[in-house]
Amino acid sequence: xxxxxxxxxxLHEALxxxxxxxxxxxxxxxxxxWRWRVAPPVLELRSVRDRQLAAxxxxxxxxxxxxxxxxxxxxVALAAEGIRSTVERLPDPADxxxxxxxxxxxxxxxxxxTTRALAAIRERHTDRRPVSSTPVTPTALTxxxxxxxAEGAHLHVLRPDGVIExxxxxxxxxxxxxxxxxxxxxxxxxxxxxNTPSVTAPSATGGGETLGLxxxxxxxxxxxxxxxxxxxxxxxxxxxxxxxARGGHxxxxxxxxxxxxxxxxxxxxxxxxxxxxxxxxxxxRGLSVLPLSAAVEVDATRATLRxxxxxxxxxxxxxxxxxxxxxxxxxxxxLRPDQTIEHR
Ligand SMILES: Cc1cc2nc3c(=O)[nH]c(=O)nc-3n(C[C@H](O)[C@H](O)[C@H](O)COP(=O)(O)O)c2cc1C
Numbered sequence: 001x002x003x004x005x006x007x008x009x010x011l012h013e014a015l016x017x018x019x020x021x022x023x024x025x026x027x028x029x030x031x032x033x034w035r036w037r038v039a040p041p042v043l044e045l046r047s048v049r050d051r052q053l054a055a056x057x058x059x060x061x062x063x064x065x066x067x068x069x070x071x072x073x074x075x076v077a078l079a080a081e082g083i084r085s086t087v088e089r090l091p092d093p094a095d096x097x098x099x100x101x102x103x104x105x106x107x108x109x110x111x112x113x114t115t116r117a118l119a120a121i122r123e124r125h126t127d128r129r130p131v132s133s134t135p136v137t138p139t140a141l142t143x144x145x146x147x148x149x150a151e152g153a154h155l156h157v158l159r160p161d162g163v164i165e166x167x168x169x170x171x172x173x174x175x176x177x178x179x180x181x182x183x184x185x186x187x188x189x190x191x192x193x194x195n196t197p198s199v200t201a202p203s204a205t206g207g208g209e210t211l212g213l214x215x216x217x218x219x220x221x222x223x224x225x226x227x228x229x230x231x232x233x234x235x236x237x238x239x240x241x242x243x244x245a246r247g248g249h250x251x252x253x254x255x256x257x258x259x260x261x262x263x264x265x266x267x268x269x270x271x272x273x274x275x276x277x278x279x280x281x282x283x284x285r286g287l288s289v290l291p292l293s294a295a296v297e298v299d300a301t302r303a304t305l306r307x308x309x310x311x312x313x314x315x316x317x318x319x320x321x322x323x324x325x326x327x328x329x330x331x332x333x334x335l336r337p338d339q340t341i342e343h344r
Pocket of ligand 1: 024026027028029030062065066124126127128212213230290291292294317331332
């Protein structure tokens with residue numbers, strides 16, 4: 001049995017806190033393309049099209065994936081407060097930027113699983129360093145696939161021959177993007193080099209809260225790997241400590257394609273929710289995740305990924321999953337909550 005709905009004040013605070021937790025979600029180039037509106041008992045999620053990557057993501061698929069991850073984070077935060085909620089995705093056909101309406105229904109106890117997931121949200125980060133030589137267990141990979149399924153998406157873990165094809169596709173995607181001046185310029189805008197501060201968002205208080213990628217989360221040199229990571233155009237300041245004896249940083253990594261049944265905005269949003277669920281499940285198991293999106297940004301290599309899935313679905317994102325090397329990786333800064341949350 002559930003307890004009565006909490007007072008509006010308390011609910012307002014809980015919704016605001018959930019929006020703040022949503023802001024910790026991963027997003028393409030840390031664009032954080034979301035805005036929240038707290039209107040108890042409703043929390044609305046809107047997209048911010050100004051922060052869509054016009055060149056690399058003209059359809060807004062990666063923007064929607066990012067917002068979907070934020071939506072899942074907010075759902076976890078509410079559930080960890082014991083708040084049961086309903087979610088309407090893309091509820092208004094006349095307002096395509098209104099991505100989701102979360103409505104608090106009632107309040108009870110929080111499960112241990114949601115409390116663990118909330119802790120994982122605070123810990124989760126992108127780790128671009130080489131992974132360790134310890135492989136990911138099949139049991140863990142099954143759990144991650146189940147996490148994706150629970151959110152209406154799928155995770156296909158590639159076999160070694162698939163990884164070789166993925167490596168070729170990722171390298172080709174990078175070559176195509178490096179030749180596109182609009183994509184190169186866009187990347188340079190969002191990704192700070194060692195001498196360039198990342199993009200500073202306009203702020204009423206003049207605080208330098210950031211969007212984009214700072215240099216300290218980008219490896220000093222590209223790690224040697226079978227599947228190339230994103231070429232940010234320059235090195236950063238993150239030490240990678242790669243062991244030359246190991247020969248390639250991703251030998252023990254698993255590679256998976258997150259995919260959906262359809263290539264439509266609601267499926268993109270759900271893929272983002274699945275991305276968050278998979279990543280939190282990985283974090284809880286001590287695994288690192290590195291999303292690789294170049295191969296889904298380029299039509300020709302996207303087709304290769306579709307073939308790798310035996311045309312079972314629409315590829316949304318490639319994930320490298322591994323057991324991380326010890327050592328800290330800095331967290332990427334976020335906009336302040338007052339820059340992303342408004343109140344009714
Ligand atoms: C849809 C999507 C695509 C991404 N693609 C890449 C990528 O190709 N390469 C990369 O290094 N990071 C990628 N990322 C990770 C983001 O750069 C990262 O989430 C963001 O900078 C925030 O940092 P954090 O995850 O450490 O909090 C992607 C994230 C998302 C959500």
